Amino acid sequence: MRKSTTIFYFIFLLLGVTQNLKSIAQEIQKQRPNIIFILTDDLGVGDVGVFFQDQRRLTNDRNKPFTVTPYLDKMAQEGAVLDQYCAAPVCAPSRASIILGQSQGHANVRDNQFDKAINNNYTIGNVMQMIGYRTIAIGKWGLQGDPKWSKNGTLWPAVPMKRGFDEFFGYMRHEDGHEHYPHEGIYANKKQVYDGYKEVSKDLAKCYTGDLWTAKAKQYIINHQKGPDKNKPFMMYLAYDTPHAVLELPTQAYPSGFGLDGGVQWIGKPGHMINTADGSPDSWIDPEYINATYDDDNNPATPEVAWPDIYKRYATITKRIDNQVHDVLKLLKDLNIDQNTLVVFTSDNGPSIESYIRNEPYKANFFESFGPYDGIKRDVWEGGVREPTIAYWPGHIQSGLKISNPSMSYDWMPTFTDVAGYKGPVRSDGVSLLPELTGKGVQAKSNIYVEYFNKGKTPEYAEFTPAHRDRERGQMQMIRLGDTVAIRYNIKSPNDDFELYKINEDPKQAHDLNKSENLKQLQTYLKGRVLQMRLPDSSAPRPYDDSLIPANKxxxxxxxxxxxxxxxxxxxxxxxxxxxxxxxxxxxxxxxxxxxxxxxxxxxxxxxxxxxxxxxxxxxxxxxxxxxxxxxxxxxxxxxxxxxxxxxxxxxxxxxxxxxxxxxxxxxxxxxxxxxxxxxxxxxxxxxxxxxxxxx
Structure with missing residues (x-):
């Protein structure tokens, strides 16, 4: 063999080895999936078809209006549905617990502390950064810090870029999330959208936020796959501010097609940043609901009446969310990364009864957004803390999987690190849900615990158990052990008994076992157990803060x-x-x-x-x-x-x-x-x- 041929052959082999090494490295990288965590605002467990609306529809009762979410139902059919609780029944503490991976017994944002600076510690953002992920937060934040909560409120100490996210696009302040048009709407020209540290709302004319956040999410994913970090996994926190109480409508129908070439698209031109930024803000009602009627008096002999406008709005917005989520999932398929991306869909708390539409009150029982449970946003009854949670990961999560073991929203931090091959921080109160999602390994039990304070009352809905109607909330607490849910409302003393419910048999929590059985030993255990799971926080005082923490037997x-x-x-x-x-x-x-x-x-x-x-x-x-x-x-x-x-x-x-x-x-x-x-x-x-x- 000639010398030149030998050299050529050696170079060829070397290039082949190098190429193989690159392929191996890329394959290893592919084994670490992307993660997209989608969080909605005030979407009830009963608002999603597969969780409740489909059951309501199948009753064929014209007195029971229903909504449809076909794409979320399809996502559930192709993935897993979970019996999951949020950490708190209102947005700021609930979101803080998700991001910190901690219960409300440890998270520093509690009760109604909106705009409080979330702790500078491990977050779902920085733990993923530390193990090689690119991270982005899109949408509603509200945990950046405020003069009310810090000595120097002129500088926000806890913006996403200081809490583990490489990039941010969205509403920084809590109240900004009460408006679905940052440039127009009820609070015109008073809302701020940040692209990193730059305020950009002046460029966002006619941008409906649900579409805006979706278009930005799609743009990020597309650019990531084209960019220098395409072989590096990403973690996205996509936090919608819909369907929250402002209930403003989109400008137009959802663009056809979905995914890479359809659906909402990022245009990037000031004044026309997305492809739905034209037409009239707050104007478009989904054709499914424009002429919707129902039997309002439950009498088939009388004519049906039109749905009140407020409910047409709510149904349109929830179906819009359905389209937006599908748009993202279709993009993943178009880019051939769907089997390498775990997508989680959920909500921050139960359904709201707030309405910012003048003279149009909203009632959560019109669609029974609380599902087969009692309670709404700000309740620790099941309807206030159960969330419509779906996990989707083709090829890894079995289609149609129903996970009945209860879990918590703060379980996602250790789940995400586990997905990437790492155990979560011991600081987290959560457990990895990966064994049950994939059918591999032994699933640890979640620590189900909620505490919260609110001065209001549970609504007087006929659908609720009589003992729950107009119920004073005050200091509330919930803990679940197996099938038993223990609840305390309006706690005055650490010695107050828990109400006890076998939740799988009694989802409406109508039969308090404490009234019919001698459960003193269980009461003693529960009162002690909740003290063994939390640290008091002087900014959110509880009646049991200084109680004696019991020893073990x-x-x-x-x-x-x-x-x-x-x-x-x-x-x-x-x-x-x-x-x-x-x-x-x-x-x-x-x-x-x-x-x-x-x-x-x-x-x-x-x-x-x-x-x-x-x-x-x-x-x-x-x-x-x-x-x-x-x-x-x-x-x-x-x-x-x-x-x-x-x-x-x-x-x-x-x-x-x-x-x-x-x-x-x-x-x-x-x-x-x-x-x-x-x-x-x-x-x-x-x-x-x-x-x-x-x-x-």
Missing amino acids: IIANTNGWSRTEYNNKTPWISAPKGGVKSADVKDIKLDRLASSSVYFDGYVNIPSDGHYTFKMKAQGKAFLKIHEIAAIDEDYNYKGEEKRVTLNLAKGYHHIRLYFMKVKGETPDLKLAYSHDGTRFKDVNSYVPINRIKIK
Whole structure:
């Protein structure tokens, strides 16, 4: 063989190897799917056909008007429907819990704290950034910070770009989301849309926000697939401000075709930014509903009457959402990335009865937007916290899957990291839903917990159980254990009993088991359990904030801690995976730490009731859980400072879980001490016996 031929052959082989390596790298990248999380505003669980409207339609009762969502129904048929709860029955705290992956027992935005700065910690944005995803938030934010909630309100401390999103396009402020036309409408020229840090509403004439956010989402996906990061996965938080109470209509029919060449399109020309930015704002009613009538008096002998205009509006908007979601799904198919993209569709809370249309009140029972349950937005009855949740991932999620095990909206953070091959932060109250979605692995139980305060009352709807009508809300709380849902309304004392319902048998929560059975032991457990799952927040005080957190009942006792070493491949502290070797040790010590992380599990014997202050300081990263309470967080952006927490603990054994992760360049060190009612701090190992035990 000639020398030149040999060289050519060698170069050919080298190019082939290089090309194979590129193909392998691209294939590995493809195994990390894109993620699109679609969140609607005040869409009730009963507003989507597959969840309830189809049942209503099939009754063929002319006294029961219904809406249609054919594309969402198709999405559900090709994916999975979930029995999922939101973390709070109103938008700001609900959205904060989703983004932080935390329950309302830990999230810093609670009750009605609109425009409060969401905590600077792990979010669904930055955890995905840290593992190589591009991230974008589109639509409604409302968690940026405001003078009411910060010392310096002139600079928003918590815009999306400071909370883990590479890009943002949408309404930054909460109240801006109460208008579906930023340039026209009820609040004309007062609404602000931001493209990153730039305010751009002057360019958005006649842009209906539902279409605007959809067009922007499509533009981002198309550009991503054409750009230099096309082999890098993306995570999109697509947060609609519809169908929220302003109930403004689109300018025109939804453009035909959908996807790459049809549907709404981004034009990018100021004054005509999207292809539906012409015609008359707030003008178009879906032909399905223009001439809709119903039997208003439930008497077939009398003529039917037209739907009131407010309900034609609502039905048009919900069907518009149906089109918008389908438009995005069709684009994924057109780009051949649908099998590599997990799409989640849900809502932030139950249906609203607010109407900003003058002299046109809205009632959620016209369509029974609360579904087969009682309660609406701001209720912790099932209708206020159940959400129409669909997960779609062709080739990975079985078509027509019905997941009946209950889950929470804050489960999505650990689910998304799991989809990408990583465990979620221990800070999160959620669990990964991936095992149940894909049928692979063992599904952990979700921690179902809600707390909320509102001065209003549950509506007096005939569809609701009499005991729920005109019910004073006040301080509310909900926890679910298996099939039992426990509810407290208008809580005045930590000793108030829970109402107890077997929810699968009694979805309307009509039969309070606490009235018919002796359930004192269960009541005691529930009142204690909710205290073991939360940290008080002075900005959202509760009647039970300073109650004694109960100890665990022990049935066996072994001296020492369970010490587990493991290699943590995440940038954050995550829990060890199964199969990791553990050993019993007497002390919390980091010497001879061969792995990147270590986990100590044990029970501290509290000698008497009282307030105990724990303090911790680490060289590295650390996280302390007491029961399920996220007690001390020394993980995200930790700089080695000492941190403290004070808890009112009852005498007895309290579960402690302590995580530590090494940081490059630092000598591992961890100090944990506590004191009782202001006494001198002592090392946690020497103050009282520590035990690894079995508990009831």
